[in-house]
Amino acid sequence: MxxxxxxxxxxxxxxxxxxxxxxxxxxxxxxxxxxxxxxxxxxxxxxxxxxxxxxxxxxxxxxxxxxxxxxxxxxxxDAATVLVADIGETHARLAIVDLSPALLAECVIPITLADGPGAVLAQLARCWLALLDQSRRAVADVLGMGIGLPAPVDHAGGRVVGPSVMPGWDDFDICGCLSTFIPAPVLVENDVNLMTLAEFRTYWPEAGQFLFVKAGNGIGSGLMTDGRLYRGAQGAAGDIGHMQIDRRGGPLCRCGKHGCLEAHAAGWAVARDLRSTGLALNSARDVIGSFEAGQAETTARLEAAGVALGDGIAHAVSLFNPSTIVIGGTLADAGETLLSGIRTQLHARSLPLAIRHLGIHRAHGGRDAGLLGAARLVIETRLSPAHVDTTIAAHTKAARRSVAGLKERRLKLV
Ligand SMILES: [Zn+2]
The missing domain is CATH 1.10.10.10 (Winged helix-like DNA-binding domain superfamily/Winged helix DNA-binding domain)
Structure with a gap:
């Protein structure tokens, strides 16, 4: 190599x-x-x-x-390969990616997060090794592994902290576990941060202060400032889904509190309200299916969700003063039905100076955004000035490893 x-x-x-x-x-x-x-x-x-x-x-x-x-x-x-995974509550999408970054091969596997991290991470490793085989790429060429998780992530420690939908994962050593299957560095990141990175680098590289909002089954956001992902002190920056926008109580949220932005505008909350009108909806995807089928109740509820999102985003605008806001996630497929409420609320609630040149757009990145963001995170980190010489040295050593080493590691997975 x-x-x-x-x-x-x-x-x-x-x-x-x-x-x-x-x-x-x-x-x-x-x-x-x-x-x-x-x-x-x-x-x-x-x-x-x-x-x-x-x-x-x-x-x-x-x-x-x-x-x-x-x-x-x-x-x-083709100088190296990156292994990436976008982990959801019931499925994981995995891919191997080149340094463009472009997807070379991918697969979707059903997972049960409640099985615990050991079982799920072994599943990921097996799938990545099969994809490497299919694409005739060697383990020695792997630059790193990047994983997006639907949970608060301590990026520096490579662990999730206090996840609401991942029993058994709290503070688990994800990097240490995966490295026993595939000997390459592991980077763990919140899934919305990865979507933010991919959207920014590909479509908005000139936006100095950038806010990405994911409006899907849950709600989250990511911040880019002067070209860098802003994680905050502990990696919890951007968690706008559980900001309280309704001080009079409001509907119950998944987190156990009342009046959160999610409880008003997330896919699960919109589906909950529409079920009371007789529609059999359970998720953001179901809601968009109903919207696209022309259901008037669904359109009206999505307009209301846009207004609630605008209320929440107005707080973020006051604090962060972004130059560009991009709305992604499944609910963004409703287009202006969702975005017009956001625009109206931002104009009603923000300082004129903060919104004078503010652009509010729908995301361009599609379903691969999380995977491509994970690839960018690995490439940019492993080849950053602080790590690049170590990376080159590690790859030189890895390139000399024999095929026997690869076979030995595979035996551990059987
Ligand atoms: Zn909440």
Missing amino acids: TWRDLATPTSGAGLILSLVAGGIARSRADLVTATGFSRTTVVQHLTQLLGAGLLDETPEPKRQGGGRPSAMLRLAP
Whole structure:
């Protein structure tokens, strides 16, 4: 594998790799500016990285009006593989991804979170190993594993803390457990943060202060500030679903309190209210199915959900002053039926200065957003300036491991 060609990585080559991985440098000129190295030094390091197959350089499409096209640098897609999983309450979507990042192979497996983390994580490892086989990729080429979970996540510790729908997972060492099956670093993140990262990097890279709201069966949000995910002190930032928007009590929430934003506007709450009108709905997906079938009650209830969401988001706007708000999740499929209530409330409740240039949009990313966000998190972390030299050294070592090692690890899973 290509990494062994960098057996003695220099911090200069590592720095250049990390600047391209993080989207900070896209050309040789960018690298000279970002590193402060001379052009000759940049060329020396680039020659090493291009020769090792870790970067490639493609001509930029010729601009209108002529001018010499400049070459664009990017990570070589096949230089490594990332294993990603988006874990829901009843199913997990898994994929293997290249460094573009693009999905190479994927599968969906039924899971029971109540079986506990040991059983579920072994299931994930088995599925990833099968996907690697299918795609003819080696375990030695795995850059890392990225997992999105529907729970508050202590990202630094790689653990979930106080999950409401995951009995037995509280404070479990997810990274340690998975590494016994597949010897690669593991990154654990809240699923909404991963959707936020994917949406921002792909569609809104220029938005300085970015707020993503997931309106699905539950409600959560993610924040990007100056190009970085903002997690807060413990990783709990953005948990707007359980903000109390109704001080007079209000409907009971899944968390046991009354009047939370979720209890007014989440998919499960909308379905609960519509069941009392005789509609057999249980989830956000059912609600959108009913909306698309033209049910008048469902449309009216989604409009009300948009108003409640606007109430909650107005608090976030006052605190965070975003330049762009993007609404994703299953309920966003209702489009303007949901978004118009959000806009109305934001205009009614926010300072004119806060909303003067504020854009409110529907998310572009589809069902792969969580998986692609997990891939970006792994790529950006493992190739960040702080970790890139270790990553290169680890891959050089891993590339020398024998196939026998892989067989041995598989035996543990049988
Ligand atoms: Zn709640």
